[in-house]
Structures are given as C-alpha cells and as structure tokens.
Amino acid sequence: MAWxxxxxxxxxxxxxxxxxxxxxxxxxxxxxxxxxxxxxxxxTTADTVWGNNNPFGLPNVLxxxxxxxxxxxxxxxxxxxxxxxxxxxxxxxxxxxxTSAAGNLLFQRQMNTWRTNANGSFAAFLSAVFKDGxxxxxxxxxxxxxxxxxxNFAREVQELYxxxxxxxxESDVREAARALTGWEVTWPERxxxxxxxxxxxxxxxxxxxxxxxNGEDIMRILAQRPETARRTCAKLYRAFVSERVNLVEVNAxxxxxxxxxGNIKAVMRALFNLPSFWDVRSRGFLFKTPLELAxxxxxxxxxxxxxDRARALGWMGNQMGQDPFEPPNPAGxxxxxxxxxxxxLLGRTQMAENIVYNWAGDASIAILNGGLxxxxxxxxxxxxVAARLGIANLTATTRASVASFLxxxxxxxxxxxxxxxxxxxxxxxxxxxxxx
Amino acid sequence: MTIQxxxxxxxxxxxxxxxxxxxxxxxxMRTAAAASAxxxxxxxxxxxxxxxxxxxxxxxxxxxxxxxxxxPLAIPNNAAMPKLDARNGLHPALTALKSLWDRNRLAIVHxxxxxxxxxxxxxxxxxxxxxxxxxxxxxxxLGRALDAFTAGEAAPDVxxxxxxxxxxxxxxxxxxxxxxxxxxxxxxxxLPSWGPQQxxxxxxxxxxxxxxxxxxDAYLRNSQAAxxxxxxxxxxxxxxxxxxxxxxxxxxxxxxxxxxLRTDADVRVIAMEQGSYDTHETQLPQHAESxxxxxxxxxxxxxxxxxxxxxxxxxxxxxxxxxxxxxxxASNGTDHGAAQAMILIGPGVRxxxxxxxxxxxxxxxxDDGNLPMQYDFxxxxxxxxxxxxxxxxxxxxxxTYGHLPVLL
Numbered sequence: 043m044a045w046x047x048x049x050x051x052x053x054x055x056x057x058x059x060x061x062x063x064x065x066x067x068x069x070x071x072x073x074x075x076x077x078x079x080x081x082x083x084x085x086t087t088a089d090t091v092w093g094n095n096n097p098f099g100l101p102n103v104l105x106x107x108x109x110x111x112x113x114x115x116x117x118x119x120x121x122x123x124x125x126x127x128x129x130x131x132x133x134x135x136x137x138x139x140x141t142s143a144a145g146n147l148l149f150q151r152q153m154n155t156w157r158t159n160a161n162g163s164f165a166a167f168l169s170a171v172f173k174d175g176x177x178x179x180x181x182x183x184x185x186x187x188x189x190x191x192x193x194n195f196a197r198e199v200q201e202l203y204x205x206x207x208x209x210x211x212e213s214d215v216r217e218a219a220r221a222l223t224g225w226e227v228t229w230p231e232r233x234x235x236x237x238x239x240x241x242x243x244x245x246x247x248x249x250x251x252x253x254x255x256n257g258e259d260i261m262r263i264l265a266q267r268p269e270t271a272r273r274t275c276a277k278l279y280r281a282f283v284s285e286r287v288n289l290v291e292v293n294a295x296x297x298x299x300x301x302x303x304g305n306i307k308a309v310m311r312a313l314f315n316l317p318s319f320w321d322v323r324s325r326g327f328l329f330k331t332p333l334e335l336a337x338x339x340x341x342x343x344x345x346x347x348x349x350d351r352a353r354a355l356g357w358m359g360n361q362m363g364q365d366p367f368e369p370p371n372p373a374g375x376x377x378x379x380x381x382x383x384x385x386x387l388l389g390r391t392q393m394a395e396n397i398v399y400n401w402a403g404d405a406s407i408a409i410l411n412g413g414l415x416x417x418x419x420x421x422x423x424x425x426x427v428a429a430r431l432g433i434a435n436l437t438a439t440t441r442a443s444v445a446s447f448l449x450x451x452x453x454x455x456x457x458x459x460x461x462x463x464x465x466x467x468x469x470x471x472x473x474x475x476x477x478x
Numbered sequence: 479m480t481i482q483x484x485x486x487x488x489x490x491x492x493x494x495x496x497x498x499x500x501x502x503x504x505x506x507m508r509t510a511a512a513a514s515a516x517x518x519x520x521x522x523x524x525x526x527x528x529x530x531x532x533x534x535x536x537x538x539x540x541x542x543x544x545x546x547x548x549x550p551l552a553i554p555n556n557a558a559m560p561k562l563d564a565r566n567g568l569h570p571a572l573t574a575l576k577s578l579w580d581r582n583r584l585a586i587v588h589x590x591x592x593x594x595x596x597x598x599x600x601x602x603x604x605x606x607x608x609x610x611x612x613x614x615x616x617x618x619x620l621g622r623a624l625d626a627f628t629a630g631e632a633a634p635d636v637x638x639x640x641x642x643x644x645x646x647x648x649x650x651x652x653x654x655x656x657x658x659x660x661x662x663x664x665x666x667x668x669l670p671s672w673g674p675q676q677x678x679x680x681x682x683x684x685x686x687x688x689x690x691x692x693x694x695d696a697y698l699r700n701s702q703a704a705x706x707x708x709x710x711x712x713x714x715x716x717x718x719x720x721x722x723x724x725x726x727x728x729x730x731x732x733x734x735x736x737x738x739l740r741t742d743a744d745v746r747v748i749a750m751e752q753g754s755y756d757t758h759e760t761q762l763p764q765h766a767e768s769x770x771x772x773x774x775x776x777x778x779x780x781x782x783x784x785x786x787x788x789x790x791x792x793x794x795x796x797x798x799x800x801x802x803x804x805x806x807x808a809s810n811g812t813d814h815g816a817a818q819a820m821i822l823i824g825p826g827v828r829x830x831x832x833x834x835x836x837x838x839x840x841x842x843x844x845d846d847g848n849l850p851m852q853y854d855f856x857x858x859x860x861x862x863x864x865x866x867x868x869x870x871x872x873x874x875x876x877x878t879y880g881h882l883p884v885l886l
Contacts, residue, residue: 182758182809190808194758201598212845329693361666373600382696383646383659384704385667395670439685447678464675472682473697
C-alpha cells in the first residue's frame with residue numbers, strides 16, 4: 043500500500059475525529075510508521091487542553107448541570123492528541139457512567155481517571171474502575187453491605203466490562219458481589235472510602251478459584267481471563283478498524299495483549315499496523331457516531347467550540363441517538379445499526395445544515411473552495427469540496443443529485459460561497475459521509 | 479445566517495374538525511388481503527425497561543409470606559391498595575389500571591418466562607425481542623409480524639410499524655421494511671432545506687442500496703422510511719384532542735401514538751419503552767415513580783382511544799426483560815430476577831388474573847430465589863399473533879404454542 047494523504051487522513055479519522063487539512067499534511071510528512079508512532083505515543087505531544095476544565099469561563103463549572111460535559115466536548119475538539127480524545131470517548135462508552143447518575147464532581151474525577159488510564163495497563167484501569175466514585179454511585183457499589191450484597195456491578199463488570207457472558211454463572215455474580223462489599227462514597231465530600239465493617243471477609247469461590255477475595259482480587263482474576271483479552275480486543279477492533287471482524291487479526295491483537303500483560307498502548311500500536319486497517323476494501327464499515335460526525339466537521343472546518351455550540355451538540359447528539367456523556371444504559375452508547383432510526387438520521391441532515399449554514403463562517407467556507415478559479419465549473423466544485431471533506435469518491439447518484447442542483451454553467455465568484463455551502467451540506471448528508 | 483425551516487404541511491384545513499375516525503389525505507398501500515388480517519387491529523407493546531419488580535406491581539397481598547420476605551419493600555395492605563380479587567392487589571400508583579379492570583379491560587398473566595432464565599438485561603431483552611431463547615434469530619417477533627402484514631406488497635408500507643421512542647427496538651427488525659422511529663410528535667422530524675436544494679437531498683437519499691455495505695444501506699433505507707413517514711407525522715401532529723396528557727416523554731409518546739392511529743396510515747404495530755425499573759437501590763420511591771408515570775400515561779391514552787372510537791382496535795401489552803429477585807438486597811433494592819407478570823389492556827381481553835400469584839416457598843423458587851415459569855412467553859405472543867392480529871404464529875415463532883385464554 044502506498045502512503046498517500048488519503049491514508050494519513052484515514053488514520054486521523056480513525057485515531058481521532060479527522061483533524062484539519064493541515065493536520066493531514068503534517069501526519070503525511072511523518073511517513074506511515076512515524077505517523078502511527080506519533081499518534082500512539084501521544085504523551086510526546088504537548089497538550090494543555092485537558093487541564094482547562096472551565097474553557098467557557100463559567101462562575102462555577104460544577105454548578106451548571108452541563109458544565110462538565112460541555113468542557114469535555116471542548117477538550118475533545120481541541121486536543122492536540124487525537125488518540126487520547128478518541129480513547130477517552132471509547133473507554134467512557136465501555137466503563138460507562140452517565141453524568142447525571144454520578145453528578146458533576148464525581149463524573150469530572152472519573153473522566154480524569156479514565157483519561158490517565160486510557161492507554162496504560164488494562165488491569166490497573168480495571169482496578170481504578172471498581173473503586174471509582176461515579177461508578178460506585180451508578181452501579182450501586184456504594185454502601186453495598188455483607189448482609190445482602192448488591193449484585194449490580196458484580197454482574198455488569200463481568201458481562202460488559204471484561205469477559206462477557208460465558209465464563210460466569212449466577213453463583214459467580216453472587217460471590218463477586220460479596221467480595222465487592224465495603225466501599226462507600228461519603229457525603230458531602232464525595233470521597234471513596236473502604237469500611238471494613240460492611241465488607242464480607244469470608245471465603246468466596248469465584249470462577250473456579252477460592253479465597254478470601256476482595257474487590258482487587260476479583261478485578262485481577264477478571265483482567266487475567268483470556269475471554270477479557272479476546273472481548274476487549276474485538277471491541278477495539280470494531281471501534282477502530284471495522285464492524286466486519288477479521289478473526290485472524292483480532293487474534294494478533296490478543297497475542298499482543300497477552301505478551302504485554304494487557305498493555306493498551308501496545309495493542310493500539312498493533313491495531314494501527316494491521317493489514318486490514320489499511321486495506322481499502324475494509325473501509326466504510328464503521329458507521330460514524332453522531333459525535334464523530336459533528337466533531338469531524340467542526341475540526342475540518344476549523345469551527346471553534348463555544349458554550350452555545352457545546353450545548354447544541356448535546357441536544358443534537360440526543361436527536362441523533364447519542365446524548366453525549368449520557369449513555370442510555372450500562373452497556374454504553376448505541377452504535378452501528380442502532381443509530382439508524384428514522385428521526386436519528388433526519389437529525390444528521392439537520393446537524394449538517396446547522397454546522398454548514400449557522401456555524402461555518404466565510405473562513406470555514408474558504409477551506410473548502412480556496413484556490414478555485416473563477417468562474418468555477420460545477421464538477422470541479424463538487425470534487426474539491428467532497429475531497430476536502432474527506433470523501434475521495436462520491437457515488438454516481440450523489441454526484442448527479444448535487445450536479446443537477448448546481449446546473450452546468452460556470453459559477454461566478456459572487457455565488458461561489460453560497461454554492462460551496464450547498465455542496466458541503468449535501469455531501470455531509472450523503473450516505474458516503476456517514477461511514478468511514 | 480439562519481435557514482427558515484420549511485416544514486411541509488400538506489393537509490392544513492379541516493383536520494381539527496375531524497374528531498372521529500380516519501383522516502383523509504394519506505396514501506394507503508395495504509392490499510385487500512392484508513387489510514382484512516385481524517380486521518385492522520393494532521398492537522401497542524410497552525417495554526417496562528430495566529426489569530420491573532412485578533411482585534410489587536401485581537401484589538400477592540393475601541399471602542402472609544409476602545410481607546415477611548419483602549420486609550421493608552413490602553407494599554402495605556391497606557385501603558390505598560386496589561384489590562382485584564382475594565389474592566391479587568395492585569400497586570397503589572395503578573389506579574387507572576384498577577379502573578380498566580373494573581371495566582373488564584385488564585388481563586394479567588403471572589409467571590411468564592422461558593426455559594432456563596438469563597439474568598442479563600441485554601440477553602433477556604434479546605430473547606423477548608426475537609422470541610428466540612437461543613438468540614439465533616436476527617429479526618424481531620414484531621418485525622416478522624410486519625413481514626407477514628406486508629407479504630403481498632411490492633413496496634412494503636414502512637408505516638405498518640412504528641417505534642415511538644429514542645431507539646429502534648430490535649423487536650421491530652424486519653426483513654422487508656424499516657419502520658420509522660420518533661420519540662414523540664416532534665417539530666424536529668423534518669428534512670432540512672427547501673426547494674431545489676431539498677430536492678437534491680431527496681434525490682441523493684433515494685439512491686439504490688449497495689447490497690454490500692449494511693451501514694450505507696441502513697442510512698438510505700431508514701432515511702427513505704423517514705421521508706415516507708414525515709407527511710403522516712406532520713398530519714398526525716396537527717390532530718388535537720380534548721384529552722389532557724401528562725407532560726412526560728412517555729405520555730407525549732402515547733399522545734403521538736393516538737394521533738398516528740387516527741390518520742389513515744395503516745399502522746398495525748407500535749413499540750414503546752417506559753420507565754426506569756432497574757431498582758437495585760432504594761426501590762420503593764423509584765418503582766412508585768415509574769409506575770405512576772405508566773399509570774397516568776395509560777389513563778390518558780385509553781381515554782383518548784375511547785374518545786376517538788379506537789379502543790376496540792387496540793391491544794396494549796406491558797412486558798419487561800425480567801422481574802426481580804424475591805428477596806431484597808442490602809441497598810433496599812432487588813436484583814435481577816426471572817418470571818414476570820405480563821399485562822394486557824383493551825376491550826378485547828377476557829378479564830382475569832391467569833396463573834398463580836408469586837410464591838415465596840423456597841422449594842418452588844428457581845435459581846436460588848427466583849420465581850418459576852408458569853407460561854412460556856411465546857404462548858402469549860402466539861395468542862396475540864393468531865387471535866388478535868390475525869396472522870399465523872407458526873411462521874412467525876417457528877413453532878406452535880398453546881394459546882392462553884386471555885382474549886375474548
């Protein structure tokens with residue numbers, strides 16, 4: 043495979059939200075291996091955006107119901123570390139908690155913890171997850187008592203966060219619930235403390251092992267299970283490579299996982315080096331999530347995030363089936379076909395219209411039509427705008443639909459920006475723009 | 479720079495005056511044979527999301543073990559609890575359901591389940607959605623009903639089914655069509671832009687599917703379903719009613735359901751979701767709140783159907799992915815359970831409580847403290863498919879299941 047700007051753009055769409063045309067040039071100049079390493083080893087890139095928890099200058103971020111989530115949307119748009127933003131979003135969808143279930147303070151702390159662990163050891167991450175305050179609140183771990191342990195987290199940590207269904211039986215859920223007792227989130231400090239009086243210190247039998255297990259033990263056992271490696275690697279594959287899973291390549295990721303004791307960064311580096319990641323035939327089998335769609339357009343058109351826009355992304359995202367930082371249930375966000383409800387799809391075309399007509403100023407439009415001659419041939423405009431939005435090949439019908447609207451006459455300078463907006467709106471509403 | 483939203487309003491005049499029956503102006507594509515199936519009857523399914531504690535919904539109040547075992551979670555047996563008979567009471571929030579009972583419009587089936595329970599929300603939902611405990615079927619049981627309804631149609635009418643809610647429930651997954659999905663009649667169900675630019679958008683959304691990329695094709699198919707639906711949605715949204723609905727998303731969804739059923743679009747199946755029943759913690763207030771929302775929504779819905787002469791055509795099914803554990807946990811909640819009570823509402827039911835109330839006898843409980851199955855859920859599905867919707871349950875469920883005597 044030749045290393046072209048199209049490949050660099052593909053890497054940025056998958057490992058981040060797409061970036062600007064200049065980002066594509068910069069990544070392209072690094073060569074394929076250099077580009078992958080620069081993206082994966084993101085600590086080497088300076089980035090102050092994550093330290094800015096109050097980008098819109100609110101009197102008190104934690105007092106606003108959406109203060110934390112709007113700040114997170116700002117940070118994800120602006121981070122110079124595309125993979126860190128994308129992994130934060132991935133892990134938030136995996137070890138998931140809705141902001142509203144945890145409250146702003148606990149949720150903000152959780153996002154800091156998730157971001158710090160996003161490319162480290164999975165076992166260390168899991169150990170942080172089970173005693174995270176927001177998670178303890180959401181899945182009822184807080185104040186679970188040895189007398190009648192609460193099974194909610196004990197079940198979901200196995201079914202959704204680690205092994206998946208298969209290895210465990212109902213008795214394993216109950217035994218894990220006993221081992222996970224004793225944790226409390228204090229009020230009003232919201233600190234996580236361990237209370238030995240409510241912990242069940244007796245022996246438990248969990249997944250075939252017996253011992254006086256506590257929560258750390260349960261997490262260690264789960265992190266070491268082969269099903270956890272397989273399931274997490276397959277999920278990463280489906281999020282970053284393709285919904286059509288190539289088992290041979292998932293096995294390669296599992297081998298890397300096993301070799302490195304579950305090092306996420308090593309697995310991601312292996313993932314971006316998989317043949318199918320680069321194979322043009324496997325492109326287009328990821329359905330862009332609403333956030334990928336919106337942040338992708340905003341990055342490409344260099345549209346800044348302000349409070350109104352961050353809030354609009356909330357309700358528009360909800361309309362498209364993905365309320366940001368409010369996942370519908372412990373399994374996380376809908377993906378793929380579950381995002382194709384009729385009103386969700388109309389929401390996509392409305393969002394495209396809103397971004398192109400209401401948020402994109404003339405400078406943004408110049409990104410799409412800069413350098414074109416005058417008058418501009420309609421066919422040239424369509425090709426140029428689509429390419430700059432990241433679509434190398436429109437279908438014949440999409441192209442013909444846009445072309446019949448533009449007509450055949452050359453477009454004079456005075457009309458070029460209007461026509462450019464039309465083309466951008468239509469391309470962003472096309473089926474080819476919904477996949478990547 | 480803003481764009482004026484130019485919603486299409488095809489039928490403006492006279493709609494408010496059409497208080498009864500169907501509203502003209504919508505193309506109907508149903509074939510004569512399919513139209514006669516079930517005499518145009520409709521099924522509205524409401525998923526009580528999260529696993530509803532049906533022991534505290536249809537309450538075995540006369541069993542002394544109920545209060546003992548449920549302890550702090552027991553609903554007091556007093557005047558506030560509506561009584562159905564000598565053994566079964568309702569949660570005090572369910573006053574509208576009591577009045578439906580008094581009018582012979584309520585049937586309750588205890589102990590609905592399937593062999594070998596799954597205690598995962600997601601697996602259990604898949605089982606009830608697909609009607610396949612092996613989870614080997616991609617389509618949903620309602621989706622297969624839609625396939626049967628539209629079997630004779632070259633271009634299946636997407637409006638045969640409708641998902642009112644924030645998601646597209648897999649129960650509606652069909653081989654032949656993609657039913658539209660919308661939370662409530664909402665001002666934002668429209669295709670943006672206008673004039674030639676909107677036409678260009680319609681043209682590109684109307685392109686043929688690829689047959690190779692399922693996402694690409696789902697985007698096209700479901701956008702096309704939306705374009706077919708939005709005239710009807712627009713017309714439906716303009717229909718007024720004297721019935722006052724509560725200001726909850728669920729109730730507004732029910733309001734939209736009645737509006738849809740009042741158009742002459744031939745909607746047969748509507749799937750909805752309600753509540754937040756995953757009560758692992760401090761169950762009493764959360765369960766009561768969800769049941770109250772359910773009750774108040776259904777009160778308005780059934781009154782609205784009555785007001786428009788539609789009640790005889792509509793059957794409502796309340797179901798959950800599971801009921802909950804018989805014994806409470808340490809957080810004053812209950813963990814995931816097994817067999818549940820399902821509820822049918824409508825003039826078409828044979829009023830009654832079918833099956834035995836929940837047992838508290840440890841010897842009779844299954845899987846270490848859970849309610850046993852008395853009826854296979856596919857018996858209830860088959861009864862509704864054959865006897866209510868006029869379809870053939872064997873082709874839809876893949877097997878023959880004995881009917882339950884829950885319908886007139």
